[in-house]
Amino acid sequence: MTDDTPTTTVSVTINGEEYVRETEDRRLLVHFLREEVGLTGTHQGCVVGKCGACTVLHNGVPKKSCMLYAAAVDEDEITTVEGLAKRAEMNGVAMKTREGTTFHPLQMGFKQNHGLQCGFCTPGFLMTATALLRENPDPTREEIKSAISGNICRCTGYTSIVDSIEWAAARLREDEPAVADGGIDSTPCEGCNCEIADDVEGNDE
Amino acid sequence: MSNALDRQEESEADADSTAVGEPMGRREDDRLLRGEGKYMDDFEPTSNLHHVAFLRSPVAHGEIDDIDTTAAERREDVTCVLTGADIAEQMDPFAVGVQNPPEYYPLAVDKVRYDGEPVAMVVATTKYGATDALEDIVVDYTRLDPVTDELEALDDDSPQIHPSGNCANYRELEYGPVDEAFERADHVVEREFEFPRYTSAPMETYGVIAEYDTARDGATVWSNFQGPFTMHPVVAGALGMSEADLQFKVPSDSGGSFGVKAHIYPYIAAAVIASREAGAPVKWIESRREHLQASACHTDRTQRMRGAVSEEGDILGVWVDLYDNFGAYVRAPEPGNTFRPLGNYVNAYDFDAFGGEFRAVQTNKCPAGLNRGYGCHQYYFGLERLIDCMADVVGMDPTAFRERNFIDEDEFPYRTPTGGEYDSGRYSKALQRAKELFEYEDYLGRRDRARANNRYIGIGCAAIIDPSASNMGYVSVALPPEEREKGHPKSGAVSAVTMMVQPDASIVVELDSAPSGQGHETTASQIAADELGVDPEAITVVSGMDTSEKAWSVSSGSYSSRFATVGHSAVKNASEQIAEQMRRIAAVILDVDPVMISLEDGRAHGPDGGAISIREIAGTAHWNPSKLPDNIEPGLRTQHTFSMDDSRPIDEDDRINSSGSYGYGVQLVAVEVNKTTGEIDILDYVAVHDCGTIVNPKIVDGQVEGGIFHGLAGSLYEELRYDDSGTLQTDTFMDYAVPTAKEAPDVTTDHIETPSPKTPMGSKGTGEAGTEGAPAAIANAVNDALDPLGVEITSLPLKPPRVWSLIEEAEGEKSSD
Secondary structure (H helix, E strand, C coil): CCCCCCEEEEEEEECCEEEEEEEECCCEHHHHHHHHCCCCCCCCCCCCCCCCCCEEEECCEEEECCCCEHHHHCCCEEECHHHHHHHHHHCCCCEECCCCCEECHHHHHHHHCCCCCCCCCHHHHHHHHHHHHHHCCCCCHHHHHHHCCCCCCCCCCCHHHHHHHHHHHHHHHHHCCCCCCCCCCEEECCCCCCEEECCCCCCCC | CCECHHHHHCHHHHHCCCCCCCCCCCCCHHHHCCCCCCCHHHCCCCCCCEEEEEEECCCCCEEEEEEECHHHHHCCCEEEEEEHHHHHHHCCCCCCCCCCCCCCCCCCCCEECCCCCEEEEEEECCHHHHHHHHCCCEEEEEECCCCCCCCHHHCCCCCCCCCCCCEEEEEEEEECCHHHHHHHCCEEEEEEEEECCCCCCCCCCCEEEEEEECCCCEEEEEECCCCCCCHHHHHHHHHCCCCCCEEEEECCCCCCCCCHHHHHHHHHHHHHHHHHHHCCCEEEECCHHHHHHHCCCCCEEEEEEEEEECCCCCEEEEEEEEEEECCCCCCCCCCHHHHCCHHHCCCCECCCEEEEEEEEECCCCCCCCCCCCCCHHHHHHHHHHHHHHHHHHCCCCHHHHHHHHECCHHHCCEECCCCCEECCCCHHHHHHHHHHHHCHHHHHHHHHHHHHCCCEEEEEEEEEEEEEEECHHHHHHHCCHHHHCCCCCCCCCEEEEEEEECCCCCEEEEECCCCCCCCHHHHHHHHHHHHHCCCHHHEEEECCEECCCCCCCCCCCCCCCCHHHHHHHHHHHHHHHHHHHHHHHHHHHHCCCHHHCEEECCEEECCCCCEEEHHHHHHHHHHCHHHCCCCCCCCEEEEEEEECCCCCCCCCCCCCCCEEEEEEEEEEEEEEECCCCCCEEEEEEEEEEECECCCCHHHHHHHHHHHHHHHHHHHHCCCCCECCCCCECCCCCCCCCCCCHHHCCCCEEEECCCCCCCCCCCECCCCCHHHHHHHHHHHHHHHHHCHHHCCCCCECCCCHHHHHHHHHHHHHHHHHC
């Protein structure tokens, strides 16, 4: 950045951690996350808000981070794909893969149902689906399709993505009906703005 | 609660003795789903990266009168600025094997030939700074008339794009008794088909990082390329470098490619020169707009086709006059769009006469390149529409007509008149299976009843041969035999695998592939696990490419669906070699004959219940070579390069087996056309597919479904549309209408497994079958739906306004009769 570029000091909580950075006023949130915070799981696909690869949760609401300036999220909370597994651990719904990786049920749903191929769009789909399942723990296939219609995938043909989200929703309902990743009987946790069910004491691993 | 569900759900699979054939979750997913993939923009392989931005022409056709870069160069964060003239001083034009090659450089030299052609590049210390500096470059153009249509471009008075004219290549090819076929025919059907430009637009765009090393006058390049394959020699040759001095590295994670990413190579060359000029490593990540404007796409194509058919319904011959629109420059590995399907130009049908005139035409559009289905989807759209026309003229059901003409299952291996050697197939069985799943006979009745109720429902069928593992020799057909004699004969579809077992018995399989979502790491681990008697998770698979540090050859890379054909074969053979070494070492330790040893459960079992762990074998191989048999080298390592035996050079009659193996598929689709709006609703979709032995059913399903959706997108929604001035009208995702989950139909897929006798696994490629069949199947269905109105479908995409216009026109003609 050159000396005359206007900048702002931004204080933002990302996945439960606070970051304070001086950044150019014109810097897009997607670039801020990737280049200034080093969280490269959020991808840039189109920069016109159509493809959804850069979707993050902004105060719990799915937003396309290529449509927001970093300066506009001062004092706010952001959740990215890197925060999903931790969120699942805190909610006591974390899962392990055969290789030993910790997953959120949505991530496991995508793995079980081959809901990704190249995986570039996947973080965006996961963030959109996270918000969907919090609002609607038991969505129909049509509701899932509507929710993800702002996200583009070029590999799959979408059916397996819908299957993946449906799988995760069922698993969250079956395994922990009281939790449902932030459903009823829950209180906001401090830090990452996720929600912990009152009757679950985090990860019992 | 922590839940190892992945393992629980797959425990049934574990009970089975083989990993091959199991629908295992992919090992790649563990990093990709956590946002830990390393795509091109996600890592810094070297320090002090500078950033590149390209200035692009807003003019489709024009002379460059002047470029003033002084203001840009004065900016404090700009390292250097390069124009086409600077580039041309430092490299030769890229080589291409056509009769009338254009001079093609990464930046326009003196003249621009398409909307978005790069004219200058800036290197700056920051990404935003590089883009800012583009505004300070002033270019004066003199506009010239553009031509974008492939037929108009061949007119004598058409604007001439290159000094040597717009036709880059022309071949007339004839195989079998063509004249006789058309003389003998009871009917000759004749149609003209137009195939549009649509692109796969992978979610991740291109990326290149180049670092020039003065000390060795060489460069290292990281890019999300599909190569290296033949593009590495092309780039090295143009830069005047030895192939050893130009190191290409392709990371393991690539955000989709579908063929398009084979065309990063002009940018690779430009980035190497920019790095040399800047004295620093440079990085460029393509924007979406740049991708849509100026990356690559398949050729849009006009096909004038004639089909000779007997009264009984036998196809006697096919002739095609083919005009491929290659855009501004026909560039390597073109004219692959025209000739990649050479061996399978008869598709799934048993006829011996085929010929055509094949033209590579240059226009003021983006240069063409590879796109999923490479050269086949355009051709099958025409051919499978023509097949329906032939069936119609003899009054046969389109599926019955196809079945009558299919190559029978007892005719394999089958030699096509153009030189293809089909390895295996049961085409009739696939069609029957598709018809059962579709309830075809019943559906005909439902369609007719719907028609009686004034609803426009139609059924479409397409059968396609899906070639995989291209034989690189097919590109030679662009030149006539006497001209190609001057060069070396070319052939080959090979894949190299290196495999090693570490002293602690952990196993590494190193591929020469550049995957972009096809799950190579997973299928390779399944194959190797079975050979070595271990779990797939015990195997570390390294994908990605490196031309200096890995085994590779000029056909290495990930394109033409080659991994299942030659990649799996190389993994299988390399694993067998390591297993054999293990058995021999175990035989010494257990003091038995090696043939009595079996590898299971991570152990080598002898005939009398004795067993040792593979850890002991590996430990011996590395730590105690003195104990090894004479014919075993210390360590446990092998490198195997698999080559298709029948990938031979083109013969003097222009015949060649242009691919290593030939899968196939049958698609049946039902549509309803809304007469009021012109909208098309997909009612049912059935795809039956055969790629030989299936290693991972989930991955094969994913490839077929994704391919179908890609073809459907091009049939109904997507088009790279140019206006009369040659300006692209669809250069963002706001205008380029990519379908979403809301537009996705449910597809029923089923598989037949007819193993290939030519590969050790019996597996064949599968990534392109869906795309190759969908445009033809959908067009046939819409044609059938609108048949009562007399509307004929000869072009795509079938967007509502166009369909509505076709209906209006037809009704207008009817009422004026």
